[in-house]
Amino acid sequence: GAGVSQSPSNKVTEKGKDVELRCDPISGHTALYWYRQSLGQGLEFLIYFQGNSAPDKSGLPSDRFSAERTGGSVSTLTIQRTQQEDSAVYLCASSLMAGPGELFFGEGSRLTVL
Amino acid sequence: DQQVKQNSPSLSVQEGRISILNCDYTNSMFDYFLWYKKYPAEGPTFLISISSIKDKNEDGRFTVFLNKSAKHLSLHIVPSQPGDSAVYFCAASGGSNYKLTFGKGTLLTVNP
Numbered sequence: 001g002a003g004v005s006q007s008p009s010n011k012v013t014e015k016g017k018d019v020e021l022r023c024d025p026i027s028g029h030t031a032l033y034w035y036r037q038s039l040g041q042g043l044e045f046l047i048y049f050q051g052n053s054a055p056d057k058s059g060l061p062s063d064r065f066s067a068e069r070t071g072g073s074v075s076t077l078t079i080q081r082t083q084q085e086d087s088a089v090y091l092c093a094s095s096l097m098a099g100p101g102e103l104f105f106g107e108g109s110r111l112t113v114l
Numbered sequence: 115d116q117q118v119k120q121n122s123p124s125l126s127v128q129e130g131r132i133s134i135l136n137c138d139y140t141n142s143m144f145d146y147f148l149w150y151k152k153y154p155a156e157g158p159t160f161l162i163s164i165s166s167i168k169d170k171n172e173d174g175r176f177t178v179f180l181n182k183s184a185k186h187l188s189l190h191i192v193p194s195q196p197g198d199s200a201v202y203f204c205a206a207s208g209g210s211n212y213k214l215t216f217g218k219g220t221l222l223t224v225n226p
Contacts, residue, residue, distance in 0.1 A: 091158070
């Protein structure tokens, strides 16, 4: 498709389990971002990838969170030993290049940790 | 520490009237501002942006005003339409910092 694709759209898991969230950015977009939106909150920056540069992981809330981007395209966000406070909508966005400007968001992956 | 604040969680206006959504920021390094619109179960979509070298940017029914001295921006929608009902997020970035910092959003409801 033409837009940013995320999967799964919904994920319910038990506390302590690991989850993987996938993002397929717009073809040709070199920059990829992960944000999350907890209930009643704004969008919280998690991690940023730009081309082959080292990712900016400064927004990851704990070492249980990690992300990778293979071949400069698809990205996977992994949350280990999930906690209830990890429940949120995880949004992926891509842009044509680094720098300020328009980000194109996917529809998000809603994670619920029981 | 919230660097981008949208103090009104919700706003309700009549169709045809003006909607004014407000946003305040604290980081003086921010020099680029954007508004995103979000419908339920969808990702945010870009609406309009403004650089700090300008104080106004207009695109059809949407106008964004920037007051740098007050660290305040606003989004005006005229005339408002029921299809404009959505959550509106203000976002900002600064200098070489590519990260967008978002506010918590304002739910706009336009009543027919």
